[in-house]
Amino acid sequence: MHRKHLCELKVDEAARALLGQQLVRILTDGSRLKGKIVETEAYHETDPAAHTYNGKTDRNAVMIGPAGYAYVYFVYGMHYCLNVVTGPEGTGEAVLIRALEPKEGMDVMQQNRSLQAKTPGNMCSGPAKLTQALAIDRQFNGHDLRSSPLYLKEGKPVADTHITRSTRVGVRSGASTPWRFYIKGNAFISKP
DNA sequence: AGAGCGATTGCCT
């Protein structure tokens, strides 16, 4: 996934394009954690479910900035969620990463998940599960996703015929917008 | 200044 694509594609197209790409996290002890993106959701400032719907605030500023950066927000008093900022600078659009298929460092991911994840299928199958597994918190808000210790790596694109779309999970307003995308039949998505 | 609530998860019945 090149930055060029992230700023030129419409956000729902970017959400599709991010499927199959790899997310890599390098820990300070040198551990390398990697997962393939298998589920995403698109958010756009014209959409009532988006954090940017009511304009710019301190919290959502990164989402309105340039594409290719991480927008990490804190929710429910305990969880972090990771978004990839997309679109031209000045518009508030981003793609929420909802699930990863673990590829490297699963032992460390399991420790980061407080041993709550006993199986690979429960390691990164949710937006807050994967941030826990990859130790992603607010320090990565505004981080350039081209650079270590957290970056996107080119993966095999997923053909549209292998992508399923549905409505987004957990949103109230904008609930009918079918902007959740996942790899058809993949065992690592958040909800079967 | 303070109430209300959220792009969730895991435990309990």
Added chain:
DNA sequence: GGCAATCGCTCTG
């Protein structure tokens, strides 16, 4: 299936 945990952002007064 229901609900608590837990905190900071947002909006109202």
